Structures are given as structure tokens and as C-alpha cells.
Amino acid sequence: MKEVKISIFGFGTVGRALAEIVAENSEVYGIKLKVVSITDRSGTLWGDFDLLEAKEVKEATGKISNIGDYEVYYLKPEEIIEEIRPDIFVDVSSWDDAARVYEFALKEGVSVVTSNKPPIAESYDKLLKASQEGNAGLFFEATVMAGTPIIGLLRENLLGEKIEEIKAVVNASTTFILTRMEQGKTFEEAFNEAKSLGVLEEDPSKDIDGIDAFYKAKILHWVSYGAPPEFEERVGIREVKDARNVRLVAQVSEGRISVKPIKLPENSPLLVEGVQNAAIIKTDNLGEVVLKGPGGGGRVTASGVFTDIIKAALRFPKAR
Ligand SMILES: NC(=O)C1=CN([C@@H]2O[C@H](COP(=O)(O)OP(=O)(O)OC[C@H]3O[C@@H](n4cnc5c(N)ncnc54)[C@H](O)[C@@H]3O)[C@@H](O)[C@H]2O)C=CC1
Numbered sequence: 001m002k003e004v005k006i007s008i009f010g011f012g013t014v015g016r017a018l019a020e021i022v023a024e025n026s027e028v029y030g031i032k033l034k035v036v037s038i039t040d041r042s043g044t045l046w047g048d049f050d051l052l053e054a055k056e057v058k059e060a061t062g063k064i065s066n067i068g069d070y071e072v073y074y075l076k077p078e079e080i081i082e083e084i085r086p087d088i089f090v091d092v093s094s095w096d097d098a099a100r101v102y103e104f105a106l107k108e109g110v111s112v113v114t115s116n117k118p119p120i121a122e123s124y125d126k127l128l129k130a131s132q133e134g135n136a137g138l139f140f141e142a143t144v145m146a147g148t149p150i151i152g153l154l155r156e157n158l159l160g161e162k163i164e165e166i167k168a169v170v171n172a173s174t175t176f177i178l179t180r181m182e183q184g185k186t187f188e189e190a191f192n193e194a195k196s197l198g199v200l201e202e203d204p205s206k207d208i209d210g211i212d213a214f215y216k217a218k219i220l221h222w223v224s225y226g227a228p229p230e231f232e233e234r235v236g237i238r239e240v241k242d243a244r245n246v247r248l249v250a251q252v253s254e255g256r257i258s259v260k261p262i263k264l265p266e267n268s269p270l271l272v273e274g275v276q277n278a279a280i281i282k283t284d285n286l287g288e289v290v291l292k293g294p295g296g297g298g299r300v301t302a303s304g305v306f307t308d309i310i311k312a313a314l315r316f317p318k319a320r
């Protein structure tokens, strides 16, 4: 059975959920998935360790380096690629500047799977070139709508369509906060409740000020049009007073992205609740296609990462 070596970078809510899913499904489609390293801010665990033990140590102590019987290394991100030589580099961290490591990995023939938005939103074209140069895959399903498959839809199933417009609610945290405010909670009460769900960013202002949704809108623009937008607009939810039927809506059309709170009509498919996301994709032949599903949470996000790991393993030869 072909063994595929995976290095996980970042071991928070999503990383630990991914460890669970890989441990439950280590042999899929004739492939044996082997996590050979896990990195968090305290260091890199590298070797033949027990995945679930690593998850327990992280949850109990907050640091992967506290694991007893295994070697912990202090590697720069590029050294993970050079020294460990994984087949797939999986970024589930909140490190905004990870694009330089993705580019290095891709050029080395190492596929990249990520749930981390800024590197894709800000460096998509450069990374696509690097993936072609290194014959390696770049996969980022979980960056938008978590495991709900909008990226695969746009990158594969709608390739024959002209994307006329996308209107979407793609940030779970603000949807949760706005729907709790609709039910009479204050912003502060709703915000604190959202914290317990594991969907807020490490820096929650990214959610509240529309930055997370903006990155996602930019990724949708890249995938739909192969270029960055000229016009960009971003407004968060801090000034929302009457939350009834209000959602943070991302609007994407060729050359333009906008993220702002919008009061929606009663029957709008975008009037989602809780951590649900929804998107209305308008194309030349199909008219409107509606996609709705969970947009945040550990396993919901790790689901998209895991599917991308399988895609990468099936499509790309082992790293050189
Ligand atoms: N939680 C969710 O519902 C979703 C999260 N995402 C994205 O997935 C990524 C992970 O999300 P969560 O696990 O929820 O976040 P988290 O905050 O629980 O975990 C992020 C981890 O990355 C680590 N990290 C940050 N910078 C690092 C660096 N330079 N070196 C090593 N480790 C570093 C942090 O220490 C933390 O353990 C984020 O980029 C997030 O935007 C995407 C979709 C949904």
C-alpha cells in the first residue's frame, strides 16, 4: 500500500480535529496516511509517535513539546520541508505569512493543503505558478465555508460556467453573533458565547471587522476569475444595532469584492443561523446554484482538509 507522509503545521482546534480524523481513517483508497511531524509554537514533534497521544498532550498542556518519549525539534518552517521531506505539508495554523513556505514546498514537489486564508488570498497566483513548477498540488477547500465544498465546486465542477456573481455568508462567527443578537442577546453576550464554539479566529477582530470574510471573498474571486479584484470594500458588524435579518454578506463579481452587513429579505437562502454558511452562485448556463452547510468548527473544517489530503495523495507522485 502506498504510504503518504504528512507534516501538520499548527495544532489548534482544526489541527487536533484533523489528528482524530486521520487516526480514524489512516488507510483510504489504497493509501496509508502517515503523520510524520506536528508543529506548534513550542516546536516540532517528528518521528514515529502516536497521533492521539500527541493530541492529548496538546490539549492537557497546550504544548506539543511536553510530550515525553519522543524527540522534539526546533525547525524553521522551511526546514520542515528540507529535513522531514513530507509528501504533503498541511497548514492548519493562524500564521498569516505562511505563503513563503508554501512556495518553497511546492517548488520542491511537496503538495500543500491549507485551511489558512491569508496566504491563498494574498499570493494565489505566485503559489499556482510554484505548484506547476514543482508538479505539486495546492489545495485550500477549508479556507472558505470550511468542509462545505464551495472551492471544489468552483475549481472543478463549474469549470465550464461563467461565474456572473457570488453572494455568500461565509463567516460563521458573525452569523452566530447576529442570530444571537436577533434573539435579544447583547453583542458582548453573543461574542462570549461564540468564543466557546471554536470558530472565532485567534484574533477575533478578524471575524468582527469582516477581515476573515474579506479574505474568503478574495479567494472566491481568484478561483472564479484567475485575477485579484480592482474594487474592494469591507465593513464589519460593530455598528449593527438592529440585527433582525442582518448577515455579513460577501459579494463577488469580476473585478469587485464587497463585504458588509446587509438586511436580507425573509425568504433569502442567505438567512442562515448558528455556524451555517450559504452561497448563491450565479452562472451563465445554470442561473442560480445555492450551496448551504456548516462553515466552522474543528471537525467541520478538518473534513475539508482531510478531503484535500486525499486529493493530493491520489493526484501527485511522491515528493522528489
Ligand atoms: N476553526 C474554524 O472553524 C476554521 C478555521 N479555519 C482556519 O484554520 C486555521 C486554524 O484554525 P483553528 O485551529 O480554529 O485556530 P487555533 O487558533 O485554534 O489554532 C491555530 C494554531 O496555529 C498555531 N500557530 C500560529 N502561528 C504559528 C506559527 N508561526 N508556528 C506554529 N504554530 C503556529 C497556534 O499556536 C495555534 O495552535 C486558521 O487559519 C483558521 O482561520 C478555517 C476554517 C474554519
Ligand SMILES: N[C@@H](CC=O)C(=O)O
Pocket (backbone or CB within 6 Å): 143, 145, 146, 170, 171, 172, 173, 174, 199, 200, 201, 207, 212, 295, 296, 297
Ligand atoms: N473564524 C471563521 C472560521 C472559519 O473560517 C468563521 O467564523 O467563519
Ligand code: NA
Pocket (backbone or CB within 6 Å): 141, 142, 143, 144, 145, 146, 147, 148, 149, 150, 151, 304
Ligand atoms: Na469549503
